[in-house]
Amino acid sequence: MRKSTIPFLLINFFLVVVLSSCASNVVKGYTKVPLEKKIVAVPYFSNSDTDYVYKANISVYGNELTGIFIAKKINEATHRVVFTTEFGNKLLDFEISENDFKVNSIAEELDRKILINTLKNDFRLLLRKQYLIEEQFENTTDEVYQSREGNMYNFLFVSKTNEKQYKIVHSSRTKEKISISFDSENNIFAERVVIQHKNIKLKIELNYLQSKSN
Amino acid sequence: MQIKTYLVVFLTAVISLASFAQEQKMSVSEINSFKQSVAVVSKKIKTLSTDFVQYKHMDFLSKDIETSGKMIFKEPSLLLWQYKRPYSYSVIFKSGKILINDEGKKKSVDIGNSKMFGKINKLIVGSVSGDMFDDKEFTISYFKTKGNNITRFIPKDAKLKKYIRQIELTFDKEEATVEQVKLIESSEDYTRIVLKNKTINAKIDDSVFTN
Numbered sequence: 028m029r030k031s032t033i034p035f036l037l038i039n040f041f042l043v044v045v046l047s048s049c050a051s052n053v054v055k056g057y058t059k060v061p062l063e064k065k066i067v068a069v070p071y072f073s074n075s076d077t078d079y080v081y082k083a084n085i086s087v088y089g090n091e092l093t094g095i096f097i098a099k100k101i102n103e104a105t106h107r108v109v110f111t112t113e114f115g116n117k118l119l120d121f122e123i124s125e126n127d128f129k130v131n132s133i134a135e136e137l138d139r140k141i142l143i144n145t146l147k148n149d150f151r152l153l154l155r156k157q158y159l160i161e162e163q164f165e166n167t168t169d170e171v172y173q174s175r176e177g178n179m180y181n182f183l184f185v186s187k188t189n190e191k192q193y194k195i196v197h198s199s200r201t202k203e204k205i206s207i208s209f210d211s212e213n214n215i216f217a218e219r220v221v222i223q224h225k226n227i228k229l230k231i232e233l234n235y236l237q238s239k240s241n
Numbered sequence: 242m243q244i245k246t247y248l249v250v251f252l253t254a255v256i257s258l259a260s261f262a263q264e265q266k267m268s269v270s271e272i273n274s275f276k277q278s279v280a281v282v283s284k285k286i287k288t289l290s291t292d293f294v295q296y297k298h299m300d301f302l303s304k305d306i307e308t309s310g311k312m313i314f315k316e317p318s319l320l321l322w323q324y325k326r327p328y329s330y331s332v333i334f335k336s337g338k339i340l341i342n343d344e345g346k347k348k349s350v351d352i353g354n355s356k357m358f359g360k361i362n363k364l365i366v367g368s369v370s371g372d373m374f375d376d377k378e379f380t381i382s383y384f385k386t387k388g389n390n391i392t393r394f395i396p397k398d399a400k401l402k403k404y405i406r407q408i409e410l411t412f413d414k415e416e417a418t419v420e421q422v423k424l425i426e427s428s429e430d431y432t433r434i435v436l437k438n439k440t441i442n443a444k445i446d447d448s449v450f451t452n
Contacts, residue, residue, distance in 0.1 A: 093343050
């Protein structure tokens with residue numbers, strides 16, 4: 028009994044050491060620095076007066092799907108997210124917050140649990156207004172803020188030159204799962220957003236349709 | 242200032258009430274003569290081209306999403322639906338195929354004898370030409386206002402009904418042609434398409450319908 032326990036403990040210890048040293052795979056080459064702030068806000072979908080309307084190109088395992096992506100903050104915690112065809116018919120309609128999720132409607136062809144869950148996670152990451160920060164890193168060009176979410180991590184990349192948040196990476200201890208990149212002129216509204224999955228062949232590109240003043 | 246606001250609200254309410262009141266059900270004889278005049282016009286249509294502005298209305302948005310472009314139809318079943326603003330995206334219905342051009346990215350989808358797409362094609366052409374008084378497919382009701390005739394179509398097909406609860410066509414009374422198409426999805430959401438600069442029977446080359 029005792030004989031088998033010791034190697035087991037050793038392996039466990041070894042795993043913990045190895046895994047924690049891999050925690051920052053995404054920030055490999057970056058230097059850990061003292062934490063400057065505990066909360067980092069993401070502005071790109073946070074204004075409840077703005078209709079966020081984008082032309083969407085989704086490529087999934089070689090198939091292309093296009094349409095219009097619409098997001099709107101409908102109360103302090105919740106966003107409404109709708110995807111329509113170019114002709115205007117609705118393919119999906121979600122209400123999404125950090126803790127709740129509701130499908131208002133979904134086209135029969137898209138009504139698959141795995142797809143709904145993937146989009147739910149993507150949109151949640153995209154629409155989240157702020158992150159609690161536990162570690163901070165930097166290199167010559169970027170500040171990187173690490174936030175923890177259960178056993179997953181989110182890394183927020185901010186350019187030092189123009190202070191723009193240009194990327195969020197959702198990652199496990201060792202592997203990058205999703206990266207969301209933002210192109211923004213004014214650091215408030217993103218003209219272009221790309222959601223790129225690393226473990227499945229899924230990429231969602233959003234290019235804005237309407238003026239941000241709408 | 243406040244009185245002014247009240248006045249505006251009051252006037253708006255009165256005007257909208259008035260426009261409701263203006264809409265009347267057609268009588269049986271009116272329906273027959275209206276259907277006949279639409280049939281006469283749509284029978285004459287060999288080609289049709291029109292500009293359109295599409296307003297996607299969703300109740301939770303502060304503003305409708307506006308897109309615009311051109312639609313061209315040629316007998317018997319060639320159809321181009323082309324968005325030009327704010328993006329370029331076109332769809333061509335052509336002998337069992339849908340040709341899509343998305344900002345230069347081209348794609349062709351074989352629809353073969355898909356009944357659903359057949360219906361959609363018929364629906365688009367019917368909506369624009371006005372010739373869709375098919376009692377088998379729709380429950381139809383007829384209304385009139387001062388300048389327009391309005392028809393409302395409720396699909397009978399359960400599958401189609403899932404996407405479109407009701408189609409509303411607004412006709413110019415004089416010309417008996419369609420001015421506006423409204424596709425109603427739910428009580429809160431609809432797509433309104435306004436047709437402008439209609440040209441009937443101009444010469445249109447088949448090459449227009451190539452991707």
